[in-house]
Structures are given as structure tokens and as C-alpha cells.
Amino acid sequence: MAMASGSTSSTSTPRKRSKWDEEDPDDIAIRQQQQPSKRSVRTRSRGARQPSPVRSELHPATTGRPSHPLHSIYVPPRTHHPSIQPSRSVYCYERLNQIEEGSYGVVFRARDKETGDIVALKKLKLDEEKHGFPITALREINALMSCHHDNVVRIREVVVGDTLTQVFVVMDFIEHDLKTLLTLMPSPFLQSEIKTLMLQLLSAVAHCHSNWILHRDLKTSNLLMNNRGTIKVADFGLARRYGDPVGVGGLTQLVVTLWYRAPEILMGATTYSTAIDLWSVGCIFAELLLKEPLFQAKNEIELLSMIFKLLGPPTSSSWPNYSTLPLAKTITLPSPQPHQFRQRFHHMTIAGLDLLMSLLTYDPEQRISAEEAAHHPYFSESPLPKHPDLFSSFPSAAAGERRRKPFDSPSAPVRAADYKLLTEVDLP
Amino acid sequence: MPADLVPLASTSQIERTPSREDGIPPDLEEDLRAFGCKLIHEAGILLKQKQVAVATAQILFQRFWYTTSMKQFGIGVSPSLLFFYPTRTPQFITQDIGMGALYLASKLEECPLRMRNLINIYDLLLQRTSHALSPKTKDPFKYAPMSYFGNTFYDLKDALVVAEMQILKRLGFNVHVVLPYGTLINYLRVLGLTSRKDACARAWGFLNDALQTPVYALYAVPTIVSAAILLASRQLGISLPSAPSQCWWDLFDAPWEDVWSVCGYVMRLYRERAPEERMRVLRLVGKKDVRGWLEENAVGS
Ligand SMILES: Nc1ncnc2c1ncn2[C@@H]1O[C@H](COP(=O)(O)OP(=O)(O)O)[C@@H](O)[C@H]1O
Numbered sequence: 001m002a003m004a005s006g007s008t009s010s011t012s013t014p015r016k017r018s019k020w021d022e023e024d025p026d027d028i029a030i031r032q033q034q035q036p037s038k039r040s041v042r043t044r045s046r047g048a049r050q051p052s053p054v055r056s057e058l059h060p061a062t063t064g065r066p067s068h069p070l071h072s073i074y075v076p077p078r079t080h081h082p083s084i085q086p087s088r089s090v091y092c093y094e095r096l097n098q099i100e101e102g103s104y105g106v107v108f109r110a111r112d113k114e115t116g117d118i119v120a121l122k123k124l125k126l127d128e129e130k131h132g133f134p135i136t137a138l139r140e141i142n143a144l145m146s147c148h149h150d151n152v153v154r155i156r157e158v159v160v161g162d163t164l165t166q167v168f169v170v171m172d173f174i175e176h177d178l179k180t181l182l183t184l185m186p187s188p189f190l191q192s193e194i195k196t197l198m199l200q201l202l203s204a205v206a207h208c209h210s211n212w213i214l215h216r217d218l219k220t221s222n223l224l225m226n227n228r229g230t231i232k233v234a235d236f237g238l239a240r241r242y243g244d245p246v247g248v249g250g251l252t253q254l255v256v257t258l259w260y261r262a263p264e265i266l267m268g269a270t271t272y273s274t275a276i277d278l279w280s281v282g283c284i285f286a287e288l289l290l291k292e293p294l295f296q297a298k299n300e301i302e303l304l305s306m307i308f309k310l311l312g313p314p315t316s317s318s319w320p321n322y323s324t325l326p327l328a329k330t331i332t333l334p335s336p337q338p339h340q341f342r343q344r345f346h347h348m349t350i351a352g353l354d355l356l357m358s359l360l361t362y363d364p365e366q367r368i369s370a371e372e373a374a375h376h377p378y379f380s381e382s383p384l385p386k387h388p389d390l391f392s393s394f395p396s397a398a399a400g401e402r403r404r405k406p407f408d409s410p411s412a413p414v415r416a417a418d419y420k421l422l423t424e425v426d427l428p
Numbered sequence: 429m430p431a432d433l434v435p436l437a438s439t440s441q442i443e444r445t446p447s448r449e450d451g452i453p454p455d456l457e458e459d460l461r462a463f464g465c466k467l468i469h470e471a472g473i474l475l476k477q478k479q480v481a482v483a484t485a486q487i488l489f490q491r492f493w494y495t496t497s498m499k500q501f502g503i504g505v506s507p508s509l510l511f512f513y514p515t516r517t518p519q520f521i522t523q524d525i526g527m528g529a530l531y532l533a534s535k536l537e538e539c540p541l542r543m544r545n546l547i548n549i550y551d552l553l554l555q556r557t558s559h560a561l562s563p564k565t566k567d568p569f570k571y572a573p574m575s576y577f578g579n580t581f582y583d584l585k586d587a588l589v590v591a592e593m594q595i596l597k598r599l600g601f602n603v604h605v606v607l608p609y610g611t612l613i614n615y616l617r618v619l620g621l622t623s624r625k626d627a628c629a630r631a632w633g634f635l636n637d638a639l640q641t642p643v644y645a646l647y648a649v650p651t652i653v654s655a656a657i658l659l660a661s662r663q664l665g666i667s668l669p670s671a672p673s674q675c676w677w678d679l680f681d682a683p684w685e686d687v688w689s690v691c692g693y694v695m696r697l698y699r700e701r702a703p704e705e706r707m708r709v710l711r712l713v714g715k716k717d718v719r720g721w722l723e724e725n726a727v728g729s
């Protein structure tokens with residue numbers, strides 16, 4: 001039984017910082033040797049441990065009826081449920097190298113000391129929280145735990161350090177992120193490759209949406225890609241459940257990194273939904289085609305004018321609700337102009353352009369859903385999507401090589417501010 | 429992992445709960461769990477909190493005691509707190525898992541609570557418990573609000589933050605909960621019982637009462653919902669198909685032994701208790717046994 005570990009840390013002060021992320025791995029190794037008994041002995045990784053079914057041991061022989069052996073696919077047997085297990089210690093992992101300091105947490109490459117598996121550890125920033133464990137971090141962990149999908153990065157477990165402020169999300173290590181890859185690649189992805197990547201992305205987004213999760217920060221640096229041509233959506237740091245039945249309170253506008261932000265958010269809408277993720281998908285699609293971000297704007301106004309230029313200014317048919325949006329009155333629309341998609345993406349087929357324009361659509365109501373987009377004719381016309389195995393592999397920057405900063409893209413709004421705003425909005 | 433796979437206690441965790449390993453008798457553990465859940469429920473009502481958050485809190489609370497002994501953490505209100513009540517000394521304030529569970533669940537359900545409100549409500553419930561124990565029980569209960577200028581409030585606030593974090597850690601941050609209400613409505617529809625308002629209400633009530641038992645940490649929702657329907661239909665004399673090979677619970681993949689076990693847990697909530705047995709729970713979060721607890725725990729060190 002794994003009940004003994006960790007309980008002693010309840011008495012340690014929450015403010016003390018631990019050393020895991022500041023010390024050398026060598027130091028850690030020494031510390032480990034000095035206190036080997038602190039760690040409880042555990043069986044292998046979490047998923048492997050399955051409880052056996054509890055039959056009537058608590059009510060022995062209440063009936064003689066045999067249990068029904070046939071199970072439908074809808075109700076997995078009790079043995080398929082994970083068991084209740086405390087967090088393991090971060091010292092179960094050996095730190096290898098820091099991958100990147102993101103806007104929110106630090107990401108390390110690390111090795112599972114038991115299995116030798118290479119993983120990514122994301123340290124959550126928890127210091128100076130006035131409201132206990134941040135609701136944003138809870139959403140990130142919950143979203144990852146409830147969105148199991150081939151194209152969503154797999155969360156393995158959440159481990160803790162010496163103090164209450166040290167929490168690490170353990171994920172499968174994925175060699176590349178798409179943003180770095182796009183800058184390091186000598187030539188752009190082929191159409192057939194783009195189709196594969198887009199199908200994977202759309203499938204992940206559709207899956208999240210069907211599990212009531214909005215990602216709210218889709219962009220190329222949050223899309224990881226392994227050497228087998230598979231995309232994994234990562235960074236659910238801004239994710240949030242939508243469609244909660246009662247009183248959710250206002251949604252914050254401080255979401256989505258500027259370049260990928262949907263026009264309804266820019267116009268101050270306080271209610272938005274799955275469509276914001278599909279705008280971002282449209283921006284990513286364009287970025288794959290252009291090999292650089294579509295809207296490299298410095299601020300909201302510049303971004304709006306870039307969008308107006310590419311799509312043509314919104315009209316009463318392309319965006320019927322435009323005038324009701326909070327910021328509509330403060331903006332003077334340019335005179336009507338046709339869209340510029342064809343000029344900007346000259347090598348695209350009609351179907352390809354249609355998909356791009358269906359994603360980059362003003363009216364969130366008319367914007368295509370992830371499910372529909374995945375069945376768009378673009379994907380069944382020649383060239384067909386390339387099998388992921390046929391992708392060439394790239395040297396991984398995350399696995400150790402010095403990484404150069406590609407373009408200095410802005411990041412999503414600082415989450416501390418986001419959290420504050422949320423609690424202010426949510427609370428009476 | 430499909431969305432409905434919630435963490436459930438393993439066989440060994442059920443057979444030997446951490447508290448039992450520490451020598452706490454099973455029936456006492458059961459009573460203390462139920463009492464903690466009752467406190468969460470009452471606090472939820474006083475705070476006008478959404479039922480989904482309250483139910484989630486109770487389920488997390490029940491799960492917690494499968495990885496942690498009650499010797500280590502207080503149930504609802506910490507024993508040491510009561511012992512030194514009303515002059516609470518900061519170093520004797522220990523974790524308060526019930527309060528922490530409600531705080532955490534409220535965030536999970538996107539209806540966060542203000543710490544101050546939650547702490548005040550638990551303080552009130554605590555005073556009421558200690559009044560029930562005092563020799564002057566006959567006198568009407570009077571609530572004495574806590575001073576905002578003393579240290580008490582800030583100590584409790586720290587304790588709350590620690591409790592929330594402990595719950596997360598001891599549950600491995602897997603705080604996914606599936607509530608049974610939607611499933612109940614589906615099943616009642618399948619069984620053609622939606623017109624029987626009495627049956628619906630009763631089954632719903634059993635689901636809520638079951639929140640005071642560990643069953644949500646032991647069995648999947650279909651089993652628990654089937655148990656609620658079984659209890660309701662038996663009490664109201666409604667007959668449902670139960671001939672061998674076409675039993676209604678098979679429709680929902682609920683193994684009969686498990687359904688029966690859930691019924692047992694729920695029915696035990698209503699069993700007659702001797703007055704002494706009833707007081708024992710209160711007293712354990714209260715004065716008498718605290719010395720023993722403190723010695724064993726070295727609380728707040
Ligand atoms: N599972 C992983 N495998 C490899 N690299 C990762 C992994 N998760 C994150 N990274 C790297 O770390 C960066 C930051 O991680 P992310 O989750 O996006 O955090 P942030 O919220 O700080 O943006 C990513 O852009 C990626 O380069």
C-alpha cells in the first residue's frame with residue numbers, strides 16, 4: 001500500500017522553496033543517497049496498477065446470484081478504473097535539461113528513474129497565491145486528464161516536490177514544437193504533410209470540444225510534434241470547461257496569444273465558445289502554408305486592421321452581430337473591400353482556400369466546427385494526406401541542442417492577472 | 429481514458445483503510461466519514477453553494493481517506509481546535525479536510541468560494557457541535573462571531589490552503605468526479621419510471637444520502653444509481669423485471685453483488701444507534717479523546 005508517503009510534508013511551510021529546480025542533478029543524487037528511506041517503494045508506473053474488482057467481501061454471501069459476465073462497451077468494469085493514489089515525489093525523476101521557460105512554468109526534460117522513460121516535466125508557478133491552489137492550474141491539470149487522445153499530449157501523473165508550492169505535470173516527452181520546427185526547416189511542409197497535420201489537429205480539437213473543454217491558446221508553439229509525424233496538442237494552461245449549466249460568470253477576454261485571437265474576442269465579446277479555437281486553427285493552417293505566422297501584429301488595433309485587410313471588412317451578412325459587440329462603436333471600419341485570400345495563398349486549390357476561409361470566418365456562428373472541418377473535401381482531394389510514418393525526422397532542439405529564439409512572438413496574457421480577473425468576475 | 433473512469437479505491441485500500449491500519453475501528457471510521465460529509469452538506473447549504481460542488485466535495489472527502497489515515501488529519505473541524513476552543517492557539521490548528529474539500533470542489537465546479545465565508549461557516553458549525561457536547565446543551569445555542577482582528581482567522585486561512593493542497597497531493601491531483609444525477613434520469617426513463625414521481629424523488633434522495641457513505645469512491649456510477657433505484661422500487665413495492673437472465677440491473681451493467689453492497693452502505697446510515705454511539709462521533713472531533721489524538725499525532729509540530 002502506498003499510504004505512507006508524503007504525509008510528513010504537511011508540516012513544512014508552504015513558502016519554503018525547494019531545490020529541485022535550482023540545484024544540479026548531482027546534488028539531488030547525493031541527497032537521495034542520504035535519505036533513501038523517504039521514498040516509498042512503489043510498483044511501476046500508474047497506469048499499470050489496476051484494482052481487482054471488489055465483490056461482496058463487505059457483505060459476504062448476501063445472494064447466490066452469479067454476476068453478469070457480459071459488459072457493454074459503455075460501462076467499463078470496475079477493474080478499468082484507476083485507483084486512488086497519492087502524488088509521487090519529483091525525485092522519482094532525474095533532471096536532464098531545461099527545455100524552455102514559458103510564460104507560466106518551466107519545462108524540463110527528465111528521466112523516470114524506475115523505467116528509464118524520457119518525460120517532460122512542467123513546473124507550475126504557484127508562489128504567492130492568495131486563493132490557494134490557482135484555479136487556472138486546476139483547469140490545466142483537469143483538462144489534460146480528461147482529454148485523452150492520440151493528438152493530445154499524454155499526462156502521466158502529477159508529482160510534487162518538498163514544499164507545497166512545487167507541483168510538476170509529467171508528460172510524455174515530445175521532440176519538437178511546431179513553431180521551432182517551422183523556423184528550422186529548410187523548406188515548408190508539403191501539402192500532403194499539411195493535410196496530415198491539420199487532420200490531427202482538428203481531431204484533437206474536436207475531441208476536446210466534445211469533452212466540453214475549450215483550449216483557448218492554440219498556436220504553433222503549443223503544438224508538439226514527434227519524429228513519427230504525429231502532432232500533440234499541449235499547454236492547456238488557459239483551458240476551461242464551457243457550457244456549465246448554471247452561472248459560470250463572465251468569461252475573461254484575456255485569452256489566446258494575440259496573433260491567434262479570434263475577432264469576437266478582439267471586439268470585446270464576453271461570451272464566446274468553441275469557435276475561438278477554430279479561428280486559431282485557421283491561423284495555424286495559414287502558418288503551415290506560409291511558414292511564418294499569418295498575423296504578426298504588435299497590438300489589437302493592428303491585428304484588427306490586418307484581419308480586415310485579409311478578410312475584407314465585416315459586413316452585415318458576413319457578421320450580423322458585429323454592431324452589438326462592445327467595441328464596435330469605437331472602431332471605424334474601412335470602406336468595403338474584397339478579401340485577399342487568393343492573392344496571399346496563390347498555390348492553394350479551391351477546396352484548400354475554402355477550408356481556410358471557413359476557419360477564418362468573422363461570424364463565430366458561421367465559422368466551421370472542428371468536426372465538419374475534418375470532413376472537408378480538401379482532405380480527400382489529391383495530394384492525399386501523407387502517412388505519418390513517411391515524414392522525415394528532424395533533430396530535436398528540445399532534447400538538448402541550444403535553442404535559438406525563432407520569432408519573438410507575444411505570449412498569452414499573464415495568468416496571474418487572468419486569475420485575478422476571473423475571481424473578480426466570478427465572485428459576487 | 430474515457431471521461432467516466434473516475435478513480436476508485438483498490439481492494440486492498442478497501443480491506444485495510446489507512447485509518448483501520450492505525451487502529452481506528454471500521455464502524456467508527458464509517459461514522460466519522462459520514463459526519464464529515466454532513467458538515468460539508470450543512471456548510472454548502474448555509475453558503476448557498478451549488479449542489480454539484482457540494483456533492484463533488486463529499487466524494488473527494490471520501491476518496492481522501494483511502495490514501496490517508498484519520499490519525500493524520502482532522503475530519504470536519506480539527507480536534508485540537510475544539511480542545512483549545514475558544515482560545516485557539518495557532519500551532520494547534522491542523523488541517524481541515526472537509527473545509528478544504530468544499531473549497532477545492534467549488535473551484536472545480538467553477539463556483540469558487542470566498543475563504544472568509546467558508547471559514548466563518550465552519551466556525552459556526554464548530555461552535556454548534558461543541559455546544560451540543562457541552563453540559564449546557566439545554567440552553568439555546570448562540571453563535572459568537574470570530575474576531576477579524578485576531579490571528580485565528582489568518583491561521584484558519586493558512587490551514588485551509590494547506591488542506592486543499594493536501595487533498596490534491598493525496599489524490600494524486602486526479603480530482604475527476606462523475607455525478608450520478610444524469611444517469612439516474614436516463615435509467616428511470618429506460619425503466620419507464622419517469623411518471624412515478626414518488627420513485628424518482630426517492631431514488632434521487634438515496635443518491636444524495638449515499639454521498640455520506642464511501643460508495644462513490646468504491647463503485648462506478650451505474651452501480652450506485654442501480655442501487656438507488658433498487659431501494660426506491662422495493663420501498664414503494666414497484667416490481668421491475670428481475671427474472672434470471674433478464675434482470676433490469678444487467679441492462680446497466682451493474683453487478684448484483686455490488687448493487688447489494690451499495691444498498692447495505694446506504695441502509696446502514698439509517699440504522700438505530702444508541703445515544704452513546706451517536707455522541708461518540710461528536711466527541712471524537714471534540715474534547716474527550718483529543719488528548720489521546722494529540723499525543724499520537726503531535727499535531728501542528
Ligand atoms: N511534453 C513536452 N515535450 C517536449 N517539450 C514540451 C512538452 N511540453 C512543453 N514543452 C515545451 O515547453 C514549451 C512550454 O510549454 P507549455 O506547456 O506551452 O507552457 P507555457 O504555458 O509556459 O507556454 C513548449 O512550447 C514546448 O517547447
Ligand SMILES: [Mg+2]
Nearest residue numbers: 102221222235
Ligand atoms: Mg505554451
